[in-house]
Amino acid sequence: MPDIKNADELFKDFKAQSVSExxxxxxxxxxxxGKIRSLTTLVHEGVTNALDACEEAGILPEIFVRIDELxxxxxxxxxEDNASGIPLEYIPQVFGRMLAGSKxxxxxxxxxxxxxxxxxxxxxxxxTTGKPTIVHTSTGGKYIFTGKVQLDVKHNxxxxxxxxxxxxxWGWRGTIISLEAKDILYNKSRYSPYNYLxxxxxxxxxxxxxxxxxxxxxxxFERSTHTMPKLPKPIKPHPYGITPDDLLTMSGNTNKKSLGxxxxxxxxxxxxxxxxxxxxxxxxxxxxxxxxxxWDEAERVVKAFKSMKFFAPPTEGLRPIGDEEIQKGLESTxxxxxxxxxxxxxxxxxxxxxFVVEVxxxxxxxxxxxxxxxxxxANRAPLIFDQGGCAITEAVKSIDWKRYNVRDVxxxxxxxxxxxxxxxxxxxxxxKQAIADEEEIFAExxxxxxxxxxxxxxxxxxxRRLYEKRSKMNTLLRYVPETARALARLSNKEQDTIEERxxxxxxxxxxxxxVEEDETDEQ
Amino acid sequence: MSNxxxxxxxxxxxxxxxxxxxxxxxxxxxPQRGLSNVFFxxxxxxxxxxxxxxxxxxxxxxxxxxxxxxxxxxxxxxQLVENNKHAGIxxxxxxxxxxxxxxxxxxxxxxxxxNLIIEDLERMIDVLREQLNLTADRRGFIYGDIEIRDGKxxxxxxxxxxxxxxxxxNIEDIEFKKSNVxxxxxxxxxxxxxxxxxxxxxxxxNCLLVACQGQAPRGxxxxxxxxxxxxxxxxxxxxxxxxxxxYIYSTIKQGSINLAYLxxxxxVPDAKFVGMTMDDIETYExxxxxxxxxxxxxxxxEEELKYPWFKxxxxxxxxxxxxxxxxxxxxxxxxxxxxxxxxQDYLPEKIExxxxxx
Numbered sequence: 001m002p003d004i005k006n007a008d009e010l011f012k013d014f015k016a017q018s019v020s021e022x023x024x025x026x027x028x029x030x031x032x033x034g035k036i037r038s039l040t041t042l043v044h045e046g047v048t049n050a051l052d053a054c055e056e057a058g059i060l061p062e063i064f065v066r067i068d069e070l071x072x073x074x075x076x077x078x079x080e081d082n083a084s085g086i087p088l089e090y091i092p093q094v095f096g097r098m099l100a101g102s103k104x105x106x107x108x109x110x111x112x113x114x115x116x117x118x119x120x121x122x123x124x125x126x127x128t129t130g131k132p133t134i135v136h137t138s139t140g141g142k143y144i145f146t147g148k149v150q151l152d153v154k155h156n157x158x159x160x161x162x163x164x165x166x167x168x169x170w171g172w173r174g175t176i177i178s179l180e181a182k183d184i185l186y187n188k189s190r191y192s193p194y195n196y197l198x199x200x201x202x203x204x205x206x207x208x209x210x211x212x213x214x215x216x217x218x219x220x221f222e223r224s225t226h227t228m229p230k231l232p233k234p235i236k237p238h239p240y241g242i243t244p245d246d247l248l249t250m251s252g253n254t255n256k257k258s259l260g261x262x263x264x265x266x267x268x269x270x271x272x273x274x275x276x277x278x279x280x281x282x283x284x285x286x287x288x289x290x291x292x293x294x295w296d297e298a299e300r301v302v303k304a305f306k307s308m309k310f311f312a313p314p315t316e317g318l319r320p321i322g323d324e325e326i327q328k329g330l331e332s333t334x335x336x337x338x339x340x341x342x343x344x345x346x347x348x349x350x351x352x353x354x355f356v357v358e359v360x361x362x363x364x365x366x367x368x369x370x371x372x373x374x375x376x377x378a379n380r381a382p383l384i385f386d387q388g389g390c391a392i393t394e395a396v397k398s399i400d401w402k403r404y405n406v407r408d409v410x411x412x413x414x415x416x417x418x419x420x421x422x423x424x425x426x427x428x429x430x431x432k433q434a435i436a437d438e439e440e441i442f443a444e445x446x447x448x449x450x451x452x453x454x455x456x457x458x459x460x461x462x463x464r465r466l467y468e469k470r471s472k473m474n475t476l477l478r479y480v481p482e483t484a485r486a487l488a489r490l491s492n493k494e495q496d497t498i499e500e501r502x503x504x505x506x507x508x509x510x511x512x513x514x515v516e517e518d519e520t521d522e523q
Numbered sequence: 524m525s526n527x528x529x530x531x532x533x534x535x536x537x538x539x540x541x542x543x544x545x546x547x548x549x550x551x552x553x554p555q556r557g558l559s560n561v562f563f564x565x566x567x568x569x570x571x572x573x574x575x576x577x578x579x580x581x582x583x584x585x586x587x588x589x590x591x592x593x594x595x596x597x598x599x600x601x602q603l604v605e606n607n608k609h610a611g612i613x614x615x616x617x618x619x620x621x622x623x624x625x626x627x628x629x630x631x632x633x634x635x636x637x638n639l640i641i642e643d644l645e646r647m648i649d650v651l652r653e654q655l656n657l658t659a660d661r662r663g664f665i666y667g668d669i670e671i672r673d674g675k676x677x678x679x680x681x682x683x684x685x686x687x688x689x690x691x692x693n694i695e696d697i698e699f700k701k702s703n704v705x706x707x708x709x710x711x712x713x714x715x716x717x718x719x720x721x722x723x724x725x726x727x728x729n730c731l732l733v734a735c736q737g738q739a740p741r742g743x744x745x746x747x748x749x750x751x752x753x754x755x756x757x758x759x760x761x762x763x764x765x766x767x768x769x770y771i772y773s774t775i776k777q778g779s780i781n782l783a784y785l786x787x788x789x790x791v792p793d794a795k796f797v798g799m800t801m802d803d804i805e806t807y808e809x810x811x812x813x814x815x816x817x818x819x820x821x822x823x824x825e826e827e828l829k830y831p832w833f834k835x836x837x838x839x840x841x842x843x844x845x846x847x848x849x850x851x852x853x854x855x856x857x858x859x860x861x862x863x864x865x866x867q868d869y870l871p872e873k874i875e876x877x878x879x880x881x
Binding site: 475476479482492506 | 533535539543544548549588590595597601623624626628
């Protein structure tokens with residue numbers, strides 16, 4: 001018989017375990033599954049935070065990532081940015097609070113794993129090592145603040161367990177977070193932080209990223225543009241993109257006095273007359289207080305949405321990377337022989353959710369990985385895992401690349417960049433690493449790929465023509481000595497002179513043709 | 524003569540070299556071969572070559588090898604003429620065949636390649652193969668009372684035994700001294716020639732027998748043309764009664780498509796045709812010894828029906844009759860009557876009554 005414990009003791013144990021219990025339940029959703037993936041997720045959260053901080057402050061990002069191996073499957077991850085720094089009192093909110101993100105309830109295009117973000121990393125560190133996360137930050141003023149942050153899941157807050165300030169004699173500005181974690185592993189596979197940073201660099205050509213691997217190797221992903229991306233604007237949701245759960249969340253937070261007013265003001269494309277129609281169709285009173293909405297009523301309203309016609313949402317909320325910037329990203333990272341980028345016009349899926357597909361195709365140089373390499377992004381954030389179950393991968397596979405002059409799909413040095421931009425990215429699962437098979441999105445990706453394929457096809461055909469020209473030239477040159485010898489005997493002239501001139505004639509002609517061909521290719 | 528050929532060959536090369544010096548893509552102009560560049564000259568009654576030419580350019584990948592081959596053959600011919608040597612066309616092929624550079628490719632893969640280039644060269648610089656000191660395998664013989672001088676030898680072609688005199692490839696240096704014949708009878712097959720010789724047909728009928736052994740080779744054609752021109756001897760042709768036999772006659776009479784450029788020196792427009800004809804089958808009751816036409820024969824009939832030089836209504840009649848009857852008749856089918864029949868009845872009757880086709 002075990003000893004009977006009193007309630008306080010039990011509760012103490014319960015509290016002590018709660019953080020790790022919570023984490024275990026949600027690990028998959030947060031991206032912390034597997035040793036390699038967990039490490040990549042840690043880097044991802046830190047880098048995403050850093051990039052967002054820089055962009056919001058209008059500062060060209062300079063990001064520094066360092067991974068140190070401290071023991072077997074035990075590492076320290078350090079991430080530094082040059083953003084505006086965090087005032088001390090906000091540190092617990094930024095690093096400690098689950099669902100703290102200001103974006104969680106806003107309909108805005110964002111790169112992060114909405115709401116969890118860097119606090120998930122703090123939590124992972126805490127769960128695997130029991131240690132707090134160290135944050136150094138300065139706004140560029142007199143002091144550099146250092147705080148050790150821990151999570152209290154029960155109260156959904158972070159707490160600074162130790163703080164310190166030192167004189168900022170370097171005039172440094174920015175934030176460094178440093179955390180330890182166990183049960184993780186560094187390698188250089190497709191799933192590694194290395195590939196994550198490489199992909200991040202391609203999609204964020206305005207960022208400079210320095211990476212120091214555990215063995216001390218320093219890798220620089222250089223900035224290739226000084227143009228800052230425009231910040232995404234929050235836009236109100238469109239009725240087609242809404243679930244009853246979304247509607248309840250929104251109606252609980254609104255300051256509007258009636259359901260009708262809430263629908264008209266907090267959504268796009270819902271007019272007063274549409275409100276009346278929603279009322280008729282759903283049988284829900286438009287005069288009721290929004291926060292009194294029940295699940296059943298919310299379902300009826302959403303059902304009414306689906307049966308009605310609304311204008312497509314306005315497109316200004318989306319911020320694609322843009323052709324030119326993708327091209328710069330591809331060129332600085334892959335140094336391809338040929339690249340082509342396509343940013344498609346905005347479309348909607350499920351009737352009202354805006355999205356834009358961007359595709360970049362890079363051939364030659366460091367492109368490809370023994371065949372076609374697909375690099376997937378959602379709102380600029382690399383999607384590294386679950387490649388197999390992703391609509392992007394399916395779309396690439398559905399293309400018959402042989403039709404585009406690709407002779408050997410298994411060998412072609414080709415990297416295909418695809419960025420899905422949307423206010424609401426339809427992920428297949430909570431892991432947020434794969435895009436769901438939405439018909440319109442799949443079709444748009446295919447269209448963009450075919451566009452890119454045609455351009456690639458033209459390039460490869462030109463290359464093949466060049467190859468054929470070259471082999472023609474070599475054939476011609478092969479007959480030169482025999483012809484020259486016979487001509488010399490017949491004409492009683494110098495064989496060497498004839499041979500040399502004939503060879504020169506052929507090579508020059510070939511080069512003229514090559515230039516002409518290049519020019520026509522340009523058109 | 525040889526000096527002239529040398530100059531023509533040299534001129535050809537000098538033009539090419541000067542194109543190269545001017546950085547122009549070198550080419551040579553070659554009269555086109557084939558039916559498309561051949562026409563029937565009604566006045567001269569022979570096939571003539573048209574004036575269509577094609578460019579053989581070194582930088583056209585499809586022509587490059589042929590261009591090189593043309594220069595190799597030209598260069599070899601020049602050496603032959605310079606050194607006063609003769610070579611067979613097969614010897615030329617072996618003399619020039621070697622690998623190009625380090626590769627597996629040869630200058631010539633097959634003799635047919637060098638043969639074509641020789642014909643091209645003849646047309647390009649308008650000289651005969653014989654003038655380039657190139658000779659082909661000879662074929663054909665003659666038998667009859669005619670005196671010939673060949674180099675130091677002088678002989679009568681009826682006193683060389685039953686085999687007659689084998690005609691060499693190049694007969695330009697031959698002299699005809701004296702003849703006791705009234706006409707020339709050209710016979711398609713050697714076997715029929717042997718039959719006629721055994722039956723003393725040439726001697727009894729004052730006739731020079733010329734066995735062409737299939738399609739008449741150039742030596743035989745040149746010989747016929749000279750004998751007709753120099754000795755005024757009429758030419759009568761005796762072949763199988765089928766589209767191939769008739770084409771042998773046509774070639775002797777008015778030249779061939781391939782050698783249309785040589786018709787002036789090789790053809791005998793006055794030649795006549797004695798047989799076999801489709802009518803002979805009925806006249807001599809040879810229905811039992813005909814052979815069925817094959818697909819190839821029918822195809823050949825259709826082609827010949829369209830040639831302008833077969834447009835004479837008597838020939839159209841023969842061709843159509845052959846098509847309709849679906850049979851052919853060989854010379855040797857006359858043996859069905861008796862071995863002597865051809866020499867004692869068929870030929871004398873037809874020649875005496877001038878039962879000829881034009």
